Amino acid sequence: MQEIFVLISFIAFFLFLFPTGFRKYFAIAGWISVVGILFAKFPEYIIGNNFMYPVAAFLGIPFLIIIIPKLLEENEYSIIISRMAGIAYVIFAPFMLIPLLADWLIAVNVDLLAWVFTGIGLPYELVEWNMFRINLYRVEIILACTGIQGMAIMLGVAWAIPSSVKQKVVSFFVIVPVIFALNILRNTFILVAYGDQWFPYLPEIASNGQIGYESFFWAHNFVAEIGALFAFIAIAYMLYWINPRLGEVMAGIVDLFVKEIRGWFGKGK
Numbered sequence: 001m002q003e004i005f006v007l008i009s010f011i012a013f014f015l016f017l018f019p020t021g022f023r024k025y026f027a028i029a030g031w032i033s034v035v036g037i038l039f040a041k042f043p044e045y046i047i048g049n050n051f052m053y054p055v056a057a058f059l060g061i062p063f064l065i066i067i068i069p070k071l072l073e074e075n076e077y078s079i080i081i082s083r084m085a086g087i088a089y090v091i092f093a094p095f096m097l098i099p100l101l102a103d104w105l106i107a108v109n110v111d112l113l114a115w116v117f118t119g120i121g122l123p124y125e126l127v128e129w130n131m132f133r134i135n136l137y138r139v140e141i142i143l144a145c146t147g148i149q150g151m152a153i154m155l156g157v158a159w160a161i162p163s164s165v166k167q168k169v170v171s172f173f174v175i176v177p178v179i180f181a182l183n184i185l186r187n188t189f190i191l192v193a194y195g196d197q198w199f200p201y202l203p204e205i206a207s208n209g210q211i212g213y214e215s216f217f218w219a220h221n222f223v224a225e226i227g228a229l230f231a232f233i234a235i236a237y238m239l240y241w242i243n244p245r246l247g248e249v250m251a252g253i254v255d256l257f258v259k260e261i262r263g264w265f266g267k268g269k
Contacts, residue, residue, distance in 0.1 A: 002040035003097075009033035010093035013086035024071045027082035031067055034085070035060035052225060066260045077253045080160055088156030095148050102143045106130050109146050109184070116188050124195075134195025137212055147183030150228070151176050154235055157250075163243045174238050182231050186224050193219035 012030035016023045038057035070078035095101045110130050117124045117132075125133040131140045158171035193199060199206075199218035206217035240247045 002037050005033045005036040005040055006093065006096050009037065010089050010097065013082070013089040016082060017086045017090070024074055024079075027071050027079075027086075028068050030082070030085060030089070031064060031071075035064055052221070062261070063257075066257055070256065075256070077249070077256045080249055081253050084153075084156040084160040086156070087159050088152040091155055092148055092152035095143060095146075105146045105148060106141055106143060109187070110141050112184050113141070113187055113191070116184065117191075122192060122195075124191075132191055134191055135197075137195050137197075137216075139191050139194060139216070141187070145183075145187055147179050147186075150183070150232070151179050154179065154232070154239070157236070158239050158243070158246070161243055161246050161249055163245075167243050170242050171239055174242065175235060178235060179231070182228075186227065190216065190219045190224055193223075199223075 009030045012026045012033060016026040016030060035057065038053060038060055042054055042057060067078055067081070071082065095105060107129070110126070110132075113132065114124070114126065122134065127133045127138060128140075130142070131138055154175045155172065158175065159168055163171070194212070194216040197212055197215045199215040200212070201214060201218065203214050206214040208217075236246075
């Protein structure tokens with residue numbers, strides 16, 4: 001089901017990027033499909049004790065309630081945030097939809113992780129082309145482990161705002177190499193923490209029934225997520241420095257949603 005939603009959202013956002021009279025309807029279809037993807041993957045997130053994405057799925061409902069009317073009104077900020085999503089999807093979807101591209105990117109990450117492990121003297125075994133075993137614990141490197149989503153999202157944010165060619169090129173080098181390198185460090189941390197059982201705490205919260213999974217949970221779903229948040233904030237600050245208008249646009253987008261939510265609670269708009 002999620003593959004269908006991915007395909008629909010990719011087509012919808014791709015068509016949205018063209019200046020036609022139907023672009024607002026394409027954006028609406030794209031956003032509905034994005035929320036559909038989150039709900040389609042809900043069981044997978046629950047099994048993995050990943051609570052961030054289920055929360056995002058439920059937050060997607062009020063998001064749709066706000067964004068759909070604004071798109072129908074052709075509100076400037078609803079168009080800009082949809083353009084961000086469109087650019088991000090055009091970058092990300094080919095890796096999601098074309099196995100050859102996904103496998104190539106995964107293989108690059110696996111090779112670099114193996115190089116890092118060898119460099120730091122960490123014993124490991126590559127039991128499959130994309131699966132590491134450290135001590136007794138195995139971790140499969142999948143597309144979500146490559147950082148491509150983060151790169152696509154940040155490129156969408158940077159390139160959706162009017163800017164010069166130079167600003168776009170500089171933004172690319174601030175985003176792609178930095179996120180790629182940080183993601184290798186992130187994966188290294190997660191695999192070492194899991195393999196060496198750094199965080200065997202609170203199994204009633206963190207366990208999914210697998211022996212030792214607690215360390216993976218805390219490393220992947222907690223420490224790494226917080227680290228990624230700070231990394232994205234730092235990158236966003238650099239993008240603002242490259243193109244100051246980005247700050248104005250993001251403030252306008254936040255203000256749009258805050259005003260609507262305040263209106264729900266009788267706080268006025």
